[in-house]
Amino acid sequence: MNNTAMSPQSRSEALAAMGTAPELDVLIVGGGVVGAGAALDAVTRGMSTAIVEARDWASGTSSRSSKLIHGGLRYLEMLDFGLVREALHERGLLTQHIAPHLIRPVQFLYPLTHRGWERPYVGAGVLLYDTMGTAGGSSRGLPHHRHLSKRRALREAPCMRPDSLTGAVQYWDAQVDDARHTMMVVRTAVAFGALAANRTRVQAFLREGERVTGARVVDLETGTEFDVRAKQVINATGVWTDETQQLADTRGQFHVRASKGVHLVVPRDRLQSNTGLILRTATSVLFVIPWGRHWIIGTTDTDWNLDLAHPAASARDIDYLLDQVNSVLSSPLSRADVEGVYAGLRPLLSGESEVTSKLSREHIVGHPVPGLVVVAGGKYTTYRVMGKDAVDEAVRGMDERVPESVTEKIPLVGAEGWDGTRNQRHQLAARSGLHVARIDHLLGRYGSLIHEVLELIAKDPSLAEPLPGVDDYLRVEAVYAVTHEGARHLDDVLARRTRASIEAWDRGVSAAPVVAELMAAELGWDEAHTATEVEHYLARVAAERESQEQPDDATADAARLGAADIVPIAPLSTR
Missing domain, CATH: 1.10.8.870 (Alpha-glycerophosphate oxidase, cap domain)
Structure with missing residues (x-):
């Protein structure tokens, strides 16, 4: 790999190279984790690649997630086995090979509230979760689940009210600093030769007839505008997908709907527990996640139709989360315990349901017009697959032979050694x-x-x-x-x-x-x-x-x- 530094000078050089290149193979619009994954996938196939982001790397959804690398235990109950299997495979790759320096194991306690039927029901689901994590011959890299009595569960999580559980199942997943990870994916792509520039906005798509042949971009730091020509443009703009598609004068093959997820950050000493918690709510699940000297509590799941760049958490959101977690705590949390609050938007594929918590987390890749590929949906854990699928679709629109994806084998910068x-x-x-x-x-x-x-x-x-x-x-x-x-x-x-x-x-x-x-x-x-x-x-x-x-x-x-x-x-x- 080349020099991995993304310095002010390297950004200027990347912009200059984008504007003077006769034609790139791929231009990626959007610097979240999916766009970053697509950039790394394309450049490691030997394609000349550029990626631009209007704000900062991971400034949208990819810095405001629950910060979990997981299969999505609740999707098993929804019978979405394919999504869980795929996500667990990616979890194994990330923890064992791609980013072991950025991803840490995290344990969760699932409290049982009913006697008799619930333990075998939940136990079977978690056993399947563990088993799927080893499917395909890959190592989980995480301990297997275990069943706990009520007394032992309360020793693990003394913060819980004794009457809030009858026992528990404890299992393992993984967590990541999402913003740092996304930036590291971009930096790895740069190390392989990709051109990358944040604070660079796509103003319009270039066209030759019906075909998209690149984009007019503006360096928001200087106001300089120039054209970037490319054989294929990949739209990986998440909740801005519909807005970006409009630049191509097309309605698109699918639409993205934004769901707001709010998280609270509280000091570690406010909850006496050796483990994270996963709690059932009326509509979804609530996580209490260890985060250094803090806990992250989330999330909400509500439709959002307002400003996409700055989703806001309201008092109603905060009170909802406090009410949910306090329902099982012996010493309730108050607003005074909240150190930080953040809100993010999930890009969900619209059309499946009127309730955002039921919308699909699977991704779709489309080619609405020649020269333009759109990728949308999905979840953070499967970013690499989404990037690969988007590049595969771009390759199908090119009249040349391109190697298969190799990102399963490529560690991010900082992972080697x-x-x-x-x-x-x-x-x-x-x-x-x-x-x-x-x-x-x-x-x-x-x-x-x-x-x-x-x-x-x-x-x-x-x-x-x-x-x-x-x-x-x-x-x-x-x-x-x-x-x-x-x-x-x-x-x-x-x-x-x-x-x-x-x-x-x-x-x-x-x-x-x-x-x-x-x-x-x-x-x-x-x-x-x-x-x-x-x-x-x-x-x-x-x-x-x-x-x-x-x-x-x-x-x-x-x-x-x-x-x-x-x-x-x-x-x-x-x-």
Whole structure:
């Protein structure tokens, strides 16, 4: 692989190369995990590949998920065996080979509430889940489930009310920092030669007759517009699928419907438990997920027809989640316990049901007009398959022979040498002067790329200091986010390269001026621009807090829209 850094210079070079290339094989629109997966799939087949994203990598759905890599236990009850089998296969690949440095095992307790019939019913389902996880000869890489008595279940989760369960089944899945993983997929594609640029918007599709032959794009950082020509364009824009399809003057073969999922973040010490929880609700399931020094509680599942870029959590959403989890807790949570809140939109295929929790999570790939491939639906865990299927469809529209997908065999950057690097954690701590707990933190975010981070600290020891208000993260991580991970704005670092915006009590406000100064040195910001970045971030936090006090979606959306984006997104046009 080539240099993996996504630096300001590499972004400029990528944009220049896109605009001067006579014709690329594939142009991918959308920098979420599916677009990233398609970019990696295409470039590792030997295709000249570019990917553009209007905002930041993973700034939409792919940074606001439940952060689980799982088969979807509830889909077994819906008899969606194909989706579960496919997702469990991908879980095995991700945990064992593709991204072992980014993905961690996580255990869940499924409380039983009925005596007699429920234990064999749930046990059979979880046994099937475990069995499907080993189908096809792949290793699960995770322990098998176990049955627990009521007494033993309460030892595992003392936070639960004794009258809320009669026993439990405990099983294992996996979790991931979704935004970091998506960015790492893009970075791996760049390492193989893909051209990648965030803050780059598709304004219109280029046409020759009925055929799409590329796109007119605008660099939102400079306002420069230029044409990118490609044999095939892949639309991987998630909840924006219908909007992007309109650029091709086609209604499309299918439509995407947005379902809002809200999650709460609370301190780890507010729930005494050694395990995550999965609870049944009237319409779906509720997860309580261990997340470092926090718990993530989610999710809701409601239709959303308002602003797609900034879905807002209302007081109703927060109260619903608190009510659901408090129904089983011996010491209920209150609004005062909530550190962070985030809302994301799932791109669901419309038409199957009027209830979003019943809409399909399977994906569809279509070719609505020559030269344009659309991929939609799916779930985070199966992003690699979605990317592969989209590229397969693009290849069918090309008059040349292209190798089959090889992404099953390709580890992401940071995964190569992971086991050996992890085993050297004490030596790395001794050489760097950092506590071994800090090294563990960095290893779980950068894998074997930790050496690049430690080199920055060796050059400037002040970068080893923690960020104010969010001391899980070091100053060096803000610098590295700019020099190697494509961060362009303060929000990119505080909301996605780190998770300060949901993990800190003040949502990253204390860290904002420090991070902005560190970024300014790398991006050449003057004092005025640096101050503007901080002002925009503080306005975003204030707007989100205000929206979370509103009674419903409409008022929450209006409050959230009170804070403008640091980079305005112009309306789409057609050409």
